Amino acid sequence: MTVIAIDGPSGSGKSTVAKALAARLGLAYLDTGAMYRAAALAAARAGLLDQPEALPGLVKGMALEISLAADGPAVRLDGEDVTEAIRSAAVSGSVSKLATVIPARRVLVDRQRAIVAAHRQPGIVVEGRDITTVVAPEADVRVLITASESARLRRRALERHGQADAAAMAATVDEVLRRDRDDSTVAEFVQAAPGVTLIDSSDLSIEQTVAAVLKLLPGA
Numbered sequence: 001m002t003v004i005a006i007d008g009p010s011g012s013g014k015s016t017v018a019k020a021l022a023a024r025l026g027l028a029y030l031d032t033g034a035m036y037r038a039a040a041l042a043a044a045r046a047g048l049l050d051q052p053e054a055l056p057g058l059v060k061g062m063a064l065e066i067s068l069a070a071d072g073p074a075v076r077l078d079g080e081d082v083t084e085a086i087r088s089a090a091v092s093g094s095v096s097k098l099a100t101v102i103p104a105r106r107v108l109v110d111r112q113r114a115i116v117a118a119h120r121q122p123g124i125v126v127e128g129r130d131i132t133t134v135v136a137p138e139a140d141v142r143v144l145i146t147a148s149e150s151a152r153l154r155r156r157a158l159e160r161h162g163q164a165d166a167a168a169m170a171a172t173v174d175e176v177l178r179r180d181r182d183d184s185t186v187a188e189f190v191q192a193a194p195g196v197t198l199i200d201s202s203d204l205s206i207e208q209t210v211a212a213v214l215k216l217l218p219g220a
Contacts, residue, residue, distance in 0.1 A: 011152025
């Protein structure tokens, strides 16, 4: 049994590292951010994103399926494949409207905890924003991966635009910095909680960051 919990801000590399760890160790992989994105898409389609009182009920009732594949989750919403749709700029710009509604967040956290409990054998890598403290505080390994603001903007620009010039980096500011600012009001992913190992990936490659996490495994 191995549960690895990874938190971190946007662009820190946590998703890439989590998928690499899951593939390396033969574990399931849960991208909790994809769940929030799917819920935000459902809320937008229902015209409820600006009605916070309606969001917990919507989240509780939505038919959400998410795979746990190490190469990235396939997400289905009400039977429709929304794997690509939840990565759109529109969803990226609106997901915090749902993620910062605490009652709606609790519904998703309950689902995430259930997934972790069901996949303790052989194990699971879970990543997001409040994994080490709320979703899986008893994980075998608890890590907060961070990086400098410039490194995070550069990585997200490369991911979204294929380049990291000034214009591309400027285009990612809202997605990276504004979303982090909003989400930090309901989740702790900047400061490592007691018992959580902080890894600054600013000057590390993905392989180096993965190696740093592997060293934390029991018996490593």
